[in-house]
Amino acid sequence: MELGNISQPTYSPGLQAPGSSSPGLVGMVHGFLRLVQPNALPVALRCFSFFLHQALIYDLGFLICAAIGILFIVLVPLVGCCFSCCRC
DSSP states (O other): OOOOSOOOOOOOSSOOOOOOSOHHHHHHHHHHHHHHOOSOOOOOOSOHHHHHHHHHHHTHHHHHHHHHHHHHHHHHHHHHHHHHHOOO
């Protein structure tokens, strides 16, 4: 089987926003992701506890966003219940 004239793929450095009909939304999403997760993925697997520590630092932004989301999921219904049941 001959592959013929297949060229090697070229890779560009860094993240680039894909071409889309809504560049403002794509830019906003990429800006949020760069804000939440500015660190590079840790690839050192020397020690499991060190890797776990690096992975937690890597995902710190997502963990903070998840904690804020869970806080809103719990607090909003609770405050709504207090306002509707305990009208003073």
